Amino acid sequence: MTIFLLITVFLILIVIGAPVAVALGGSVILVSYFMDPMPIAVIGQKIFSNLDHFTLMAVPFFFFAAALMETGGLVKRLVALANSLVGHWTGGLGVTTVLSCCLFASISGSSPATVAAIGKLMYPALIKEGYKSRYALGAIVTAGSIGILIPPSIPMIIFGFVTETSVARLFIAGIIPGIIYATGMMIMARYLAKKDKNILRPKASWKIRLQTSRAALPALLLPIIIMFGIYGFPEFNIFGFEYEGGAIFTPTEASIIATVLAIVIGMYVYKELNFKTAVATMIKTAPSAGMIFFITTNALLFAYFITKIGIPQAVTNFVLSLDMPQWLFLLLINFIFLIIGFFLEGVPVVLMFVPVLFPAAVQMGVDPIHFGIIVVLNIELGLVTPPVGLNLFVGSAITNQPIWEVFRGALPWMIVTIITLFIITYIPSISTFLPNLFYK
Amino acid sequence: MKRKKKYKNNFLERLDNLLFLVENYLIGFFLVTALIIGALQVTLRYAFNTGFEWSETVFVLATIFAMLIAGSRAIKTEQHIAVDVFVLLLQKKIQIFFKKICYIIFLSLVIYYLIAGFEFSQFSKMMDVISPELDIPEWIFYAMVPFAMTFFLLRLIIKIFSKTDLHLDNAKRVNKIIKNG
Numbered sequence: 021m022t023i024f025l026l027i028t029v030f031l032i033l034i035v036i037g038a039p040v041a042v043a044l045g046g047s048v049i050l051v052s053y054f055m056d057p058m059p060i061a062v063i064g065q066k067i068f069s070n071l072d073h074f075t076l077m078a079v080p081f082f083f084f085a086a087a088l089m090e091t092g093g094l095v096k097r098l099v100a101l102a103n104s105l106v107g108h109w110t111g112g113l114g115v116t117t118v119l120s121c122c123l124f125a126s127i128s129g130s131s132p133a134t135v136a137a138i139g140k141l142m143y144p145a146l147i148k149e150g151y152k153s154r155y156a157l158g159a160i161v162t163a164g165s166i167g168i169l170i171p172p173s174i175p176m177i178i179f180g181f182v183t184e185t186s187v188a189r190l191f192i193a194g195i196i197p198g199i200i201y202a203t204g205m206m207i208m209a210r211y212l213a214k215k216d217k218n219i220l221r222p223k224a225s226w227k228i229r230l231q232t233s234r235a236a237l238p239a240l241l242l243p244i245i246i247m248f249g250i251y252g253f254p255e256f257n258i259f260g261f262e263y264e265g266g267a268i269f270t271p272t273e274a275s276i277i278a279t280v281l282a283i284v285i286g287m288y289v290y291k292e293l294n295f296k297t298a299v300a301t302m303i304k305t306a307p308s309a310g311m312i313f314f315i316t317t318n319a320l321l322f323a324y325f326i327t328k329i330g331i332p333q334a335v336t337n338f339v340l341s342l343d344m345p346q347w348l349f350l351l352l353i354n355f356i357f358l359i360i361g362f363f364l365e366g367v368p369v370v371l372m373f374v375p376v377l378f379p380a381a382v383q384m385g386v387d388p389i390h391f392g393i394i395v396v397l398n399i400e401l402g403l404v405t406p407p408v409g410l411n412l413f414v415g416s417a418i419t420n421q422p423i424w425e426v427f428r429g430a431l432p433w434m435i436v437t438i439i440t441l442f443i444i445t446y447i448p449s450i451s452t453f454l455p456n457l458f459y460k
Numbered sequence: 461m462k463r464k465k466k467y468k469n470n471f472l473e474r475l476d477n478l479l480f481l482v483e484n485y486l487i488g489f490f491l492v493t494a495l496i497i498g499a500l501q502v503t504l505r506y507a508f509n510t511g512f513e514w515s516e517t518v519f520v521l522a523t524i525f526a527m528l529i530a531g532s533r534a535i536k537t538e539q540h541i542a543v544d545v546f547v548l549l550l551q552k553k554i555q556i557f558f559k560k561i562c563y564i565i566f567l568s569l570v571i572y573y574l575i576a577g578f579e580f581s582q583f584s585k586m587m588d589v590i591s592p593e594l595d596i597p598e599w600i601f602y603a604m605v606p607f608a609m610t611f612f613l614l615r616l617i618i619k620i621f622s623k624t625d626l627h628l629d630n631a632k633r634v635n636k637i638i639k640n641g
Contacts, residue, residue: 037547038562039540064580077523276498307539310530407545
């Protein structure tokens with residue numbers, strides 16, 4: 021009865037358009053008041069303690085790093101580098117878009133941020149070079165979704181936080197799937213450009229390539245520092261300076277370092293940023309992360325309540341009672357996330373559904389890291405599917421094209437997302453190989 | 461009647477501007493503090509093999525506080541994610557009606573959290589718990605929730621009593637967010 025009421029209240033609030041955080045918190049408060057009262061002070065404590073976790077602090081700082089990269093001129097240098105390297109290929113600018121998204125994704129943890137940053141630069145360039153509008157729109161919104169697969173990734177941080185899985189392991193697990201996805205996107209970029217008979221661009225000279233590489237070098241150092249910082253160097257002892265090996269900093273500290281480096285590079289190397297603009301950029305970006313924090317605290321209150329009334333356990337028991345094979349369970353998981361992805365964004369999806377489905381997945385023998393990557397890939401698909409696909413909205417906003425047009429542009433590219441999803445789902449070693457190698 | 465309405469709008473506008481300013485200062489100050497302390501923590505630990513035992517706590521508290529206030533700003537910029545596809549199918553007047561209803565529900569939840577946060581701060585004050593890292597009473601940390609909820613409350617009052625925009629579709633809303641931050 022309690023669960024029936026909880027779901028009914030939650031759905032009513034969602035349907036009338038209440039914010040997801042309000043639907044989560046409101047349904048718990050109302051239902052617990054009538055069915056299973058919780059002391060008001062406990063809720064007061066939970067609102068604060070749900071956020072009081074060091075891991076969660078990585079979310080705003082990766083947001084800031086991405087925004088500061090854009091304001092500080094790092095993004096345009098990365099795009100110029102990608103363009104000089106692959107711009108002359110068939111579908112060169114499409115491939116450049118994918119490569120730029122990968123480079124940006126290795127510092128930003130957000131897909132919409134990747135679409136906005138790269139799309140603003142690449143959409144006019146693609147149109148100017150004679151690419152069809154749908155091609156350009158599809159390339160931007162789908163390649164932008166790589167932002168959450170290549171580390172760092174905000175949904176991975178939230179997944180690690182909710183399931184108590186190592187965020188560093190999740191990050192490294194995203195690398196091979198990210199490369200597979202990006203390769204698929206590049207193949208699609210070439211195939212569609214060939215079909216549209218796009219004109220080939222001249223190859224950039226080595227002098228230009230060297231210039232763009234030199235200009236982009238400080239920006240490229242950022243992901244390298246982040247990765248080495250999280251996964252560490254082998255042990256060494258040089259002139260008495262001893263290092264025992266292992267990680268240098270945690271993913272949260274990596275987010276701080278990324279933000280600081282983005283400010284330093286923007287201010288002192290590219291000279292396109294000053295202290296005032298840097299702070300203004302952080303203030304401007306803060307509401308996106310603040311909204312995630314408010315959803316998080318409400319979603320964890322929701323998760324606490326459903327755990328208290330035994331829902332995750334009941335779901336696990338139900339799944340086990342069906343006695344289905346693992347492949348069917350994973351197919352079902354993908355189907356469930358696909359449907360959810362039509363209506364919800366990435367972070368709420370992780371916060372609301374992972375606590376319910378994760379115990380069942382573990383009981384079914386699915387590796388937690390593998391499950392995390394499957395969830396992230398499903399989120400990527402959800403980002404480009406209407407009616408609630410955030411990448412579609414961002415793509416539409418920055419290009420002034422209707423949502424429907426953006427979605428139609430994204431359709432052929434989504435084939436790559438779906439194929440990648442199936443490959444990753446049914447070959448777990450793609451996700452688990454690197455974490456197992458680094459963390460024996 | 462007209463004068464009363466004008467006075468109300470002026471008051472809401474002034475309140476909005478004041479909140480905007482205070483939010484900017486609070487978010488900016490606490491984020492810069494968190495960033496400096498976070499960077500210092502990493503540098504001191506790995507370069508000089510030393511550090512302050514309070515740095516992680518201050519970093520986390522400053523970030524949480526900035527994010528709670530940023531959550532209030534997200535009400536102004538309409539960044540709190542909602543599934544509005546069903547409401548968008550309705551007539552404009554009904555859309556506005558539902559939007560107001562949602563704001564009122566949001567306001568009720570915020571009032572509840574404000575009271576809950578206040579109750580827990582009071583309880584913590586009564587228990588006289590001292591933070592081991594910072595050596596200050598812990599109720600001060602918990603008071604962040606009612607303090608931030610007051611900002612949420614004021615923002616929602618502005619939203620409820622000011623003229624509601626005709627419902628923006630998501631693309632227009634994202635565009636507005638990109639333009640205005």
